[in-house]
Amino acid sequence: MTVSWLRRFWTPPSAVTIAILAAGPLLLGSSPYHLFLVNTIAVFAMLALGLQLVLGYGGILQLGYAGFFGLGAYTSAILTVHHGWPFPAAFVAAMAVAVGGAVLMSPIVRLHDVNFAMATFVFGLILELVYNQWSDMTNGPIGFRGIPAPTLFGVTVVEPQHYYYLLFAALLAEYLLIFRLLHSPFGTALRAMRENETACRTSGVDVTRMKVTLLLVSSAIAGAAGSLLAHMNGFVSPPTFGWATSVALLMMVVLGGVRSLPGAIVGAAVIRLVVEQTSVLGQHSNIVFGIALVLFMAFLPTGLAGLAGGLAARVPWAARLGTRSAAP
Amino acid sequence: MLETERVGKRFAGLVAVDAVDLSVERGEIRGIVGPNGAGKTTLFNLVSGLYRVTGGRIRLEGRDITEVSPHARAASGLGRTYQTPQIFPELSIFDNVAVGLAGARPPSLRDALVGRRRLRRDARTSVEETLHFVRLSVDLGALAGTLSFAEQKRLELARALMGGPAVLLLDEPAAGLNRGEIEGLVGLVGEIHARGVTVVLIEHNMKLVMGLCGRITVLDFGRKIAEGTADEVRRDPLVVTAYLGRSAGAGV
Numbered sequence: 001m002t003v004s005w006l007r008r009f010w011t012p013p014s015a016v017t018i019a020i021l022a023a024g025p026l027l028l029g030s031s032p033y034h035l036f037l038v039n040t041i042a043v044f045a046m047l048a049l050g051l052q053l054v055l056g057y058g059g060i061l062q063l064g065y066a067g068f069f070g071l072g073a074y075t076s077a078i079l080t081v082h083h084g085w086p087f088p089a090a091f092v093a094a095m096a097v098a099v100g101g102a103v104l105m106s107p108i109v110r111l112h113d114v115n116f117a118m119a120t121f122v123f124g125l126i127l128e129l130v131y132n133q134w135s136d137m138t139n140g141p142i143g144f145r146g147i148p149a150p151t152l153f154g155v156t157v158v159e160p161q162h163y164y165y166l167l168f169a170a171l172l173a174e175y176l177l178i179f180r181l182l183h184s185p186f187g188t189a190l191r192a193m194r195e196n197e198t199a200c201r202t203s204g205v206d207v208t209r210m211k212v213t214l215l216l217v218s219s220a221i222a223g224a225a226g227s228l229l230a231h232m233n234g235f236v237s238p239p240t241f242g243w244a245t246s247v248a249l250l251m252m253v254v255l256g257g258v259r260s261l262p263g264a265i266v267g268a269a270v271i272r273l274v275v276e277q278t279s280v281l282g283q284h285s286n287i288v289f290g291i292a293l294v295l296f297m298a299f300l301p302t303g304l305a306g307l308a309g310g311l312a313a314r315v316p317w318a319a320r321l322g323t324r325s326a327a328p
Numbered sequence: 329m330l331e332t333e334r335v336g337k338r339f340a341g342l343v344a345v346d347a348v349d350l351s352v353e354r355g356e357i358r359g360i361v362g363p364n365g366a367g368k369t370t371l372f373n374l375v376s377g378l379y380r381v382t383g384g385r386i387r388l389e390g391r392d393i394t395e396v397s398p399h400a401r402a403a404s405g406l407g408r409t410y411q412t413p414q415i416f417p418e419l420s421i422f423d424n425v426a427v428g429l430a431g432a433r434p435p436s437l438r439d440a441l442v443g444r445r446r447l448r449r450d451a452r453t454s455v456e457e458t459l460h461f462v463r464l465s466v467d468l469g470a471l472a473g474t475l476s477f478a479e480q481k482r483l484e485l486a487r488a489l490m491g492g493p494a495v496l497l498l499d500e501p502a503a504g505l506n507r508g509e510i511e512g513l514v515g516l517v518g519e520i521h522a523r524g525v526t527v528v529l530i531e532h533n534m535k536l537v538m539g540l541c542g543r544i545t546v547l548d549f550g551r552k553i554a555e556g557t558a559d560e561v562r563r564d565p566l567v568v569t570a571y572l573g574r575s576a577g578a579g580v
Contacts, residue, residue, distance in 0.1 A: 177441070184440035185426065185433075185451070192416045192427045199414035199484075202376050204402035204431020204491050213437055 005183035009176065017262075021168060025161035035160035041272045042167035043229045046174055048252040048264040050221030053178050055250070056259040057187075058214040059194050060109075061117035064124020065249050068219045070131055070241025071098040072226025074138055077147045077236055087150035091227045098223025101127070102215045109211045124246050131238035143237030150231045163232055170228060174221055175261060181217075186210075244286055248275065251293055257305025266304055329354040329526050330375070330406075330495050335384035337370050337550075344370040346550040347384065352495070357517065357527045359541030361534070361561075363570060367550040368530045369411060372497050376408045377401045389494065403431035407493030411500045411530075413480040415487075417473030421464075424472045424483055425455045428490025458486045462516060478509045482516075489520070496520065498529040502536050514540060538562075546570065 020027075028034045047069055054062050072094035079085040079093055108119040131138050138144055149158045150166070157163050181187055193200045193207055201207055230236050239245075248271055256267025278285040300307060334347040345367040352358045360368050373379040375386055377398035386394045393401055416424050429451060433439070439447065455468070462482045466475065472483055481501065488496060501517070502510045510533065517540055521527055531537045537544060538558040546554040546561055548570040554561050561567055 181437070181440045184435070185429070186435040186437065186440040188419070188423045188426060189430055189435040191419055192423070195416040195418055196414055198378060199410075199416070199487075200427065200430075201398040202378065202402055202408050203428050203487055204399050204434075205427065206397075206399045206430075206434055209434070217437065 005180045008183060009179055018172070024168070025164050030161075032160055035164060037272070037276060039160055039164055039167055039232055040229075041269045042164070042171055043225050043232070044249070044252065044272050045265040045268040046167075046171055046225040046228070047222060047249050048256065048268040049171075049174055049178060049261060050218040050225070051249050052253050052256075052259070052261060052264040053181075053221075054214045054218035055253055056264070057182060057190050057194075058211060060211055060214060061113075061120065062215065062218065063117050063121040063246055063250070064105075064127065064243075065120075065218070065222060066241045066243070066245035067124035067127030068098045068101055068222035069226045069229075069245070070127055070236075070238070071101045071219075072223030073230040073236045073241065074131065074144065074226075075223070076227035077144050077230045078137060080148055080231075081144075081146060087148075087152065087231060091150075091224065094227035095220040095223040098219040098226070099216050102219035106212045106215060109208055109215070121243065121246075124243055128238055128242040131241055138238070141238060143235055144230075145235050147230045147234045147236070149234070167228060167232075170224065171265075174224075175265075178261060186213075190214075247286070247289060247293075251289055251296075253303075254293060254296055255303055257303025257307075258301075260303065260305030263303055263305035270304075329356070329389060330528065331387040332371075332375065333385045333387070335371070335374055335386060336382050337367075337374055337379055338382045343550050345374060348547070348550070348552050350545060350552070352526060352528055354526055355521075355524070356543065357521050357529070357541045359537040359544040360528065360530045360547065361532070361537055361544060362547035365549075366547040366570075368547055369499055370550075371547070372408060372499055372530065376406060376497060399431065402491055403434075405492070405494035406497070407488035407491050407495070408497035409481070409484045409488055409499055409501065411503060413477070413484040415472045415475075415480050415484055417471065419472055420469050421459070421466055421472050421475070421483060422452075422455055422468040425458060425486045425490055426451055428487035429454075431491040454490065455486075458489050459483075461489070461519075462486045463512065478505050481505070485516075493525060495526045495528065498527065498531075500530050500532065502531060502533045510536060 024038060025035065028038060047065065051062065051065050054060050075097040076090040076094040079090040080087060085093070105120070105123050108116060111119055132141050134140075149156050151157070152166070157166050182190070189200065189205050189210060193205065193210060197207055226241075229240075252267035252271045253264055254267070255270060256263030256265070274288075275285065278288055281288065296303070302309070330350070330352040332348055332350040334349060335345060336343070336347050337345040348371060360371070362368055370379065374381050377393070377396060381394060385392055388401070388404060388406060391404070393404070396404075416427070459465070462485050464479060464482045464486065466479070472480065475483060485501075498517070501513055505513060514536060517527060517529070529537075529541070541558070543556060544558060544561045545552060546564070546567050553566045553570060554564040556564070
């Protein structure tokens with residue numbers, strides 16, 4: 001409590017991780033494929049962190065998360081291509097539109113458990129349908145082409161190794177934001193809510209308001225990630241923002257470990273690599289995911305973070321790494 | 329201060345609380361007694377907003393709160409504890425108590441992102457003061473689940489006090505405590521009362537109720553059957569019947 005959130009964040013493991021990530025392009029050399037892969041992982045890591053916040057910490061089953069990712073991507077694409085907006089403005093608008101979508105969805109927080117999850121899933125399906133059908137705006141299933149590389153402070157970020165730093169900065173900013181949120185009275189109320197909602201309510205915590213706030217924040221994150229993806233690839237198409245992506249994001253959180261921020265990032269990396277390796281399977285890769293999800297829930301419910309924590313408990317030197325990175 | 333007007337709660341066919349009128353004056357310590365299943369806790373759940381009434385109105389300081397949500401009732405000065413302490417076992421003792429601040433200052437995104445050092449320091453001071461007040465001297469960082477039952481009850485009380493309640497509902501505060509702990513509790517309730525808090529308590533320990541409460545309300549089968557001072561209530565034939573059975577009541 002007296003330890004500031006920043007001092008909690010700056011630990012030897014986090015400093016080493018940041019240093020390694022900062023040197024990323026140098027380590028990867030100039031292989032465009034590897035850079036593309038790492039950049040894609042960074043975008044999905046942003047999404048996994050956002051989903052971790054709402055699902056892991058908030059206990060809110062948001063199953064339509066990829067739809068909000070799409071809202072950001074299409075907003076940014078349409079505004080820059082059709083209306084000539086500069087990237088920073090389009091980026092902010094992408095977040096705003098995603099938040100707007102979440103505001104539209106927010107009345108469903110009155111629903112509970114399965115009903116709520118179903119409603120978010122359907123909301124995601126509706127968004128996917130819009131991306132496919134509203135051809136005038138999104139160019140439908142063919143996809144939206146020619147999204148320009150972003151220009152920031154007069155510099156156009158074209159090269160993947162430069163884009164890497166843009167994504168790295170965004171991911172770090174997001175991580176710090178969520179970390180700080182979790183170490184504030186808001187975070188305390190969140191954890192309390194998960195343990196005993198009744199006691200929270202009679203102690204003055206507005207549980208509904210907390211849930212809506214989480215939905216909005218996580219949607220802003222998804223919108224930002226969508227914008228970054230659109231300007232990175234220059235092309236977006238509806239399947240990226242469909243239910244299969246929502247499921248993959250869910251996998252990232254479960255695999256990495258529910259309520260672990262580093263876990264979400266590791267989960268995103270692992271799942272994206274698996275996606276790359278199984279891309280030859282096409283649609284069938286969903287079968288692999290489905291089976292993997294069931295196996296993980298059954299045998300490793302705490303995910304990789306839990307596995308790491310369990311190892312840390314056994315290996316003396318690893319314990320020092322484990323305690324600080326443990327989720328709040 | 330706290331009024332219920334013909335408040336009722338019906339679960340499917342069962343009438344748990346039946347048209348109960350209750351009027352607690354400012355500065356009172358009111359006792360609510362009655363056999364098990366009389367509807368005492370249900371009445372508390374109605375007053376604190378966990379249940380919706382199926383009839384009647386509830387007023388707090390003259391304001392109708394019948395349709396107000398539980399967190400807003402807490403924010404407008406209604407605190408409560410539970411029969412079995414409802415704490416957050418996996419949270420630290422500090423955090424457990426600090427959650428009680430939510431009514432006064434809802435945890436917001438803005439407070440979380442803009443550094444508010446003073447806010448944090450103030451919170452720490454009042455958590456420490458409140459824990460000291462309820463005589464809980466423990467490590468603030470320890471998990472609440474490690475506390476004993478009696479300590480958990482005091483922790484819960486501390487959380488309720490953090491909201492600065494005008495009315496405090498205590499659901500069987502002495503249940504599960506030993507004699508020494510009950511004596512401490514009686515002193516504590518007296519001190520809370522002396523701070524200007526109106527107290528309503530459900531209790532089976534008659535000695536405690538008789539000693540603390542100016543007026544006592546007796547419930548049976550969801551209905552109010554008697555109300556008055558300890559002596560008045562003790563002599564009431566309906567009360568004797570409710571506790572000892574009909575034949576004993578007839579004999580009085």
